[in-house]
Amino acid sequence: MPLSADDIRTLHKYDVAVLLSIEKQMKRYNWVPEENIRKSTKFSQSELEFRLGRVMAKDMVKSSTLPYDGYQLTFKGYDALAVSALVKRGTISALGTLIGVGKESTVYEALGMGTVVLKVHRIGQRSFQSARLSRDYMPEWKHFPWIFASTESAKREFEALKVLQKGGVSVPVPLTINRNVIAMTYIPGVNLNQSVFESPEDAEVVLDEILDNMKKAYDLGYIHNDLSEYNVMVSEKNVWVIDWPQWVEPVHPNAEDILRRDLGNITGYFKKKYRIDMSVEEALSKVVG
Ligand SMILES: Nc1ncnc2c1ncn2[C@@H]1O[C@H](COP(=O)(O)OP(=O)(O)O)[C@@H](O)[C@H]1O
Ligand SMILES: [Mg+2]
Incomplete structure (x- = not known):
């Protein structure tokens, strides 16, 4: 529950x-x-x-x-401690409605200075041990209860959002973090998979905008690693890229494969839905070139 x-x-x-x-x-x-x-x-x-x-x-x-x-x-209980701390700190005055339940997070609206979004990280033991988070993020405790692992994932996303946002990448603005919960600004849009553009030209503008953001992120040292139509939000022709905890650096041994997969997901989506023909190679040259 x-x-x-x-x-x-x-x-x-x-x-x-x-x-x-x-x-x-x-x-x-x-x-x-x-x-x-x-x-x-x-x-x-x-x-x-x-x-x-x-x-x-x-x-x-x-x-x-x-x-x-x-x-x-x-x-x-752990989530409740984090949310209560945000209430005590004044980041939010009340928890609002549930807006998304993902594999590894639960996302709520909350009342703060305007609408705020709380992303409650919840990562399982298996993904913590596999590729998603490196061992470096595991504190040196003798006994490490799994409820605390989600905090490492939240920290990773929060730090990335700070750098990306400062560097001009269109992401939610990170406000604060407590334990496994990140507070960020609310994005007034819908997930890309749920949006329908007026014309192929509009769709093309949005694709370019996504790639432009991926280039800025790459130059700052971030490859998303879970990019798809589900992790891009749009409103008219405005674009935001969300969901960053699993990012990797461009020096990661599999960086190129990861980036190709990210870009392939996006170009594939625009090809299928809007008949926009952009190869992964072309997208790659826009991001890395
Ligand atoms: N800042 C935000 N503003 C509005 N909606 C958001 C925001 N962040 C997340 N969401 C919604 O919650 C969903 C899940 O968030 P996401 O960060 O993608 O986590 P998950 O890892 O569970 O996919 C998103 O697909 C989006 O619909
Ligand atoms: Mg997501």
Whole structure:
């Protein structure tokens, strides 16, 4: 179940204290003993039981009786801590509606200075271990709970967005990050796959605009690595390229193959839908040349 505005609004500061205590101790314990939570929160036994009952009912914490009585933060509990921190910081005043559920993220609208988008990263163990994220991003902890892996993916995307945006690439403006959640500006458009252009000329302008952005990104040291009609947003002839956590550098050993695949996805899409004939080679020369 994704996080709801209610989940956040009804989270009492003592509930948050319990979540924070468990989060902190999960770096040391697979299951955090109840006694440790009691010591660190300084709650009475009855207060603690009440709070644990509440956060468990919200599916933010789960418990185990084996190997001993202990508690773990769930993905939802971790997401709730991040979103609450953004509320506390004043980045947003309330969580809004869900606007996208991807393989590795959940995206919400939120109320901030205007509409803000929150991208909650959620990467699984398998993709963390495979090519998507390099081992360099794994902290040197003895015990690394998987809920924290998503934070590394969020950081990677946030840092990329900052550089790309400063460098003039059309991307959402990154506002702030907390744990696995990025706050960014809302893009008033639709995904490219859902857009229909008025004329082939308009489609051609948009294709050129995408390639122009890919060139700027390349010159800044970024190859997208998941470019497709699903990760480009458009409004009339304006273009934004989104979803950057898996970017690679131009010196990556497979950089050329990755870039060809990215560009092939886009030229293939415009060929199929608008009969625009641009070869991958031509696109490549525009980006790298
Ligand atoms: N800044 C934004 N403004 C508006 N919609 C967005 C924004 N970022 C993401 N979205 C929507 O959420 C979807 C999922 O986001 P994306 O970054 O592509 O993550 P995923 O890895 O799950 O595909 C996008 O396809 C888009 O429809
Ligand atoms: Mg996407």
